Amino acid sequence: MAALTHSVVPVLGGGQVGRTGVVKSAAVSECSPSTSRWTGRNQFRQELQGVKLTRRNLTVSRKAKPCAAAVCALAVEELSESPAPSRKNLKARSDVRNIAIIAHVDHGKTTLVDGMLRQAKVFRDNQAMQERIMDSNDLERERGITILSKNTAIRYKGTKINIIDTPGHSDFGGEVERVLNMVDGVLLLVDSVEGPMPQTRFVLKKALELGHTVIVVVNKVDRTNARVDYVVNTTFELFLELNATDEQCDFQVVYASGIQGKAGLEPTNLADDLGPLFETVLRCIPEPQVSVDAPLQMLVTNLDYDEHKGRICIGRVHAGTINRAQEVKVCTPDGNCRVAKVSELFVYENFARVPADSVAAGDICALSGLEDVQIGETLADKLEGVALPTIKVEEPTVKMSFSVNISPFAGREGKYVTSRNLRDRLYRELERNLAMKVEDGETADTFIVSGRGTLHLTILIENMRREGYEFMIGPPKVINQEVNGKKLEPFEDAIVEVPQEYVGAVVDLLGRRRGQMLDMQASGLENSTVVKYRMPTRGLLGLRNALLTASRGTAILNTQFHGFAEWAGDISTREQGSLVAFETGTSTSYALFSCQDRGQLFLGPGVEIYHGQIIGIHQRPGDLALNACKRKAATNVRSNKEATVVLATPFDFSLDDCVEYIQEDELVEVTPLNVRMCKNPKMQKKR
Numbered sequence: 001m002a003a004l005t006h007s008v009v010p011v012l013g014g015g016q017v018g019r020t021g022v023v024k025s026a027a028v029s030e031c032s033p034s035t036s037r038w039t040g041r042n043q044f045r046q047e048l049q050g051v052k053l054t055r056r057n058l059t060v061s062r063k064a065k066p067c068a069a070a071v072c073a074l075a076v077e078e079l080s081e082s083p084a085p086s087r088k089n090l091k092a093r094s095d096v097r098n099i100a101i102i103a104h105v106d107h108g109k110t111t112l113v114d115g116m117l118r119q120a121k122v123f124r125d126n127q128a129m130q131e132r133i134m135d136s137n138d139l140e141r142e143r144g145i146t147i148l149s150k151n152t153a154i155r156y157k158g159t160k161i162n163i164i165d166t167p168g169h170s171d172f173g174g175e176v177e178r179v180l181n182m183v184d185g186v187l188l189l190v191d192s193v194e195g196p197m198p199q200t201r202f203v204l205k206k207a208l209e210l211g212h213t214v215i216v217v218v219n220k221v222d223r224t225n226a227r228v229d230y231v232v233n234t235t236f237e238l239f240l241e242l243n244a245t246d247e248q249c250d251f252q253v254v255y256a257s258g259i260q261g262k263a264g265l266e267p268t269n270l271a272d273d274l275g276p277l278f279e280t281v282l283r284c285i286p287e288p289q290v291s292v293d294a295p296l297q298m299l300v301t302n303l304d305y306d307e308h309k310g311r312i313c314i315g316r317v318h319a320g321t322i323n324r325a326q327e328v329k330v331c332t333p334d335g336n337c338r339v340a341k342v343s344e345l346f347v348y349e350n351f352a353r354v355p356a357d358s359v360a361a362g363d364i365c366a367l368s369g370l371e372d373v374q375i376g377e378t379l380a381d382k383l384e385g386v387a388l389p390t391i392k393v394e395e396p397t398v399k400m401s402f403s404v405n406i407s408p409f410a411g412r413e414g415k416y417v418t419s420r421n422l423r424d425r426l427y428r429e430l431e432r433n434l435a436m437k438v439e440d441g442e443t444a445d446t447f448i449v450s451g452r453g454t455l456h457l458t459i460l461i462e463n464m465r466r467e468g469y470e471f472m473i474g475p476p477k478v479i480n481q482e483v484n485g486k487k488l489e490p491f492e493d494a495i496v497e498v499p500q501e502y503v504g505a506v507v508d509l510l511g512r513r514r515g516q517m518l519d520m521q522a523s524g525l526e527n528s529t530v531v532k533y534r535m536p537t538r539g540l541l542g543l544r545n546a547l548l549t550a551s552r553g554t555a556i557l558n559t560q561f562h563g564f565a566e567w568a569g570d571i572s573t574r575e576q577g578s579l580v581a582f583e584t585g586t587s588t589s590y591a592l593f594s595c596q597d598r599g600q601l602f603l604g605p606g607v608e609i610y611h612g613q614i615i616g617i618h619q620r621p622g623d624l625a626l627n628a629c630k631r632k633a634a635t636n637v638r639s640n641k642e643a644t645v646v647l648a649t650p651f652d653f654s655l656d657d658c659v660e661y662i663q664e665d666e667l668v669e670v671t672p673l674n675v676r677m678c679k680n681p682k683m684q685k686k687r
Contacts, residue, residue: 089294092287093362098316099285100164100179102207103189104197104558108219112189112258113165116154117350119261119274149175149302151314151364153348156278162348162364166203176203177393178375178434182301182316182364185213185285188235192218192226192255192267195234198495198560201242208244214251215284217277221267222257228267252284288362295381296320296328298365299388300373303432309344309368313379316364318388320381323358330370331378331387339382343369375434393435396450397490397537397561400457400659401474402426404445405669407678408584408610413671414470419445422471425464436460450479452561454541458656461670465655470671474680475662478537481564488564490537495558497523497530502551506531509550513539514568536568537561542660543573574663577623579616580679581609585629589645595626601650602677603628614666614677617651623679653677 101109153162164183166176180186186207190196196204207214216235218228232253239249254277255270256263263277264270302314322328324345331337346353346366359365373379376390404410404419411417416425426438426447437450451457454476461473481488494515498506507517515535523530540559547555579599589605601616609615609628618624653661655675658668665683669676 089291090289091292092289093360094287095158096160096162096288096362097185097281097285098162098164098183098288098362098364099185099187099281100166100176100183100207101187101189102166102176102203103219104191104194104199105167107189107191107194107197107200108258109189110165112187112217112219112256113152113163115258115261115274116163116277117152149179151302151348151366152350153364154350156282159282160363161278161281175435177206178301178391180206180210180212181299181391183212184288185215185281187215187217187281188251189217189219190231190235192221192228192231193223195227195231196238198493198558201238202560204238205242208239208242208248213284213286214239214248215280216251216253217263218253218255218267219258221255221270222260226267228255252280254280290317290361291319292321292361294319294361295384295386296322296379297381297385297388298322298379299391300375300377300379301391303373303375304366306368311371311373312346312366312368313370313373314364314366315379317359317361319361321358321360322365322367322379324356327382328379329382329385330373331380331385332374333376333387333390335387337380337387340370340373342367342379374431391434394452394561395479396435396437396452397479398453398457398476399448399450399479400476401441402447402449403441403443403472403474405470405472405671406681407472407613407669407676409608409669409671409676410470413673415468415672417470421469423447425467425469429460433460453559454659455656458659461659462655465670465672465675468672472667472669473659474667475664476541476659480567483564487567489567491534491562491565491568492537492540493518493560493562494533494535494540494543495530495560496533496547496555497528498547498551498555500527500529502554503529503531505550506547506555509543509546510535510539513543513573514571515539534562536571538568538571539573541573545657545660574661575621577618577621578614578666578677578679579618580623580625581613581615581628582611582625583627583629584610587615587628588631589647590632591626591628591630592647593645595628596648598624598626601648602653604647604650610678612679612681614679 101113103109149167150165151162152165153160155161162183164179166179186203188200188204188207190200204214216232218231220226221228236249236251239251254263254265255267256274256277257270261274262270262272263274265276265280296317297319298315298317300313300315304312304314306312322342322345324342327339327341329337330340344367345356345359346368347356347359348354348364348366353366356365370379378385378387380386402422404422405414405417416422422445426449430436430438435452435456439448439450440446441448449457449460451460457476464471478490480490494510496506496510503520510517510531510533513535515533517531518534519530519532521530522528544557547557576599579595579601585608587603587605587607587609592601592603592605595601595616599616599619603609603615615626615628653675655668655670658675658677662668662677665680667678667680669678
């Protein structure tokens with residue numbers, strides 16, 4: 001991928017004479033990163049005798065040899081003061097590769113996996129296939145995003161490749177952090193036009209911290225405005241910013257079109273299939289270094305559920321071998337252990353789980369029969385097993401209150417409506433969602449749920465709603481910290497891509513929310529500008545809808561958690577009040593015709609509403625109570641012509657929009673059939 005430019009300084013009689021040269025990797029072009037054996041090794045070793053090698057810079061060249069990392073690795077090996085630790089007990093499994101596909105949202109991860117599955121002959125030639133095979137969840141298909149990590153496996157030239165498809169949205173970063181413990185390398189997908197985006201930085205940082213090998217896949221190279229050289233250079237700069245090692249910086253680049261199922265080592269010379277990508281995975285992703293003869297160690301990384309088999313534990317066998325019907329010791333992070341028995345054992349083959357009698361170290365497997373096992377626990381040998389370090393993810397930044405429905409329409413539509421139902425469901429979510437926390441609220445029927453962002457929480461709310469739960473949620477609030485007597489709050493980097501004519505409105509909006517501009521530059525798209533702000537997480541609440549309004553629906557917002565900083569001061573996230581119904585009944589055209597002059601309505605005629613329900617946005621600050629159920633008075637006087645009632649199209653607010661809209665004294669009522677907003681009756685009584 002890259003040529004290494006070094007300063008070569010021979011030592012001559014105590015003095016130093018400097019000269020600059022470029023060390024090419026031609027002599028080591030036949031390297032195999034997995035075995036660390038290179039052709040030409042002895043020749044290169046002789047060239048380094050008496051030569052001091054120091055790194056000066058690293059320039060990106062997509063025509064360079066794919067294994068230039070051998071230069072850095074050998075230089076470090078020869079000049080290092082302390083040798084690497086002995087790994088005599090570890091053996092390489094050449095028949096397995098474990099990879100995760102990571103990227104920013106909508107950069108084509110799941111589409112690329114579809115192409116890999118097709119070309120690995122997972123399905124018959126005449127078998128009908130749907131798009132985005134891995135997105136099996138209904139919400140994933142509706143929203144077009146990946147929410148849960150999923151495992152699959154294919155075989156290529158006798159080698160099994162375990163593939164994990166990960167979410168791309170920052171709110172589901174906990175899923176990515178968790179599954180990276182199961183792999184030895186990652187495919188980092190980058191869009192050929194957009195380049196590295198905020199979530200690209202987050203997932204890449206986690207992969208580099210674990211020491212994983214990274215293959216950069218520049219996807220969608222078939223786009224007309226693709227700029228592959230800029231994308232590769234920007235990705236390399238991102239590696240440097242994240243303090244990647246020399247070996248990690250010398251990444252292999254593969255150019256691909258996931259939707260066409262093509263890949264190649266040159267953007268203008270793609271093969272007819274994904275063969276170059278498969279070959280690169282086999283060549284550059286390290287083979288698992290494992291100890292098959294050691295006592296069993298397997299870290300539970302994910303959980304699934306089957307109606308017939310019950311809870312299914314998923315993880316990678318780190319040492320030893322696990323067998324079907326074997327008794328294992330379940331070790332918890334606090335040191336407590338208990339004995340359990342594995343009833344069934346599975347491995348991933350193609351797009352299904354296949355029963356297996358035993359699974360050796362280095363492979364990913366799933367097992368059933370352990371009903372009380374949690375993520376982060378270790379399955380170890382019954383006699384000699386030792387627990388592995390547990391999984392740690394970043395702390396939540398946003399919290400919301402979940403409570404029993406107290407509206408006049410409570411209990412009409414939901415199947416699970418009590419506080420006990422709500423408590424059981426929320427604590428059951430913690431079993432597989434490590435990035436979420438649940439605490440008891442001020443009252444017995446209130447619970448505080450914390451997550452990585454509003455989308456993280458609204459996905460949970462939508463799932464519960466579809467399962468038949470009925471409850472109320474409060475406005476999202478940021479989770480603050482207090483350090484040395486100072487109040488700290490979470491800050492995030494907001495990157496907005498917007499057409500040039502709306503830049504002024506966007507800059508003004510972000511500035512009013514305590515944002516500080518970090519960068520502004522033209523994007524790869526025609527007449528578009530990218531502005532980067534650092535702002536409090538509080539300022540992001542409700543920002544997406546405000547940006548769409550200010551930019552006529554053209555702005556694209558991406559956010560990335562930055563860290564905690566001092567309290568930025570008060571922020572006004574909503575300037576307008578609400579239109580509130582003061583009568584229970586059915587809305588009428590006659591009443592709504594006069595109501596729409598006061599603001600924008602959320603509903604049309606013939607809808608059941610109740611006292612205190614929010615029915616629209618007031619055009620001025622402050623709330624306004626209206627009667628939306630009033631009927632036209634019936635008289636015995638005939639009129640020559642009835643007045644024609646013309647109503648404006650109401651706003652169609654989704655669950656996400658409602659969560660972003662409500663303020664401190666407002667709630668969202670969530671039922672299987674409806675999502676309504678209302679004033680908090682408890683706060684109204686206090687007033």
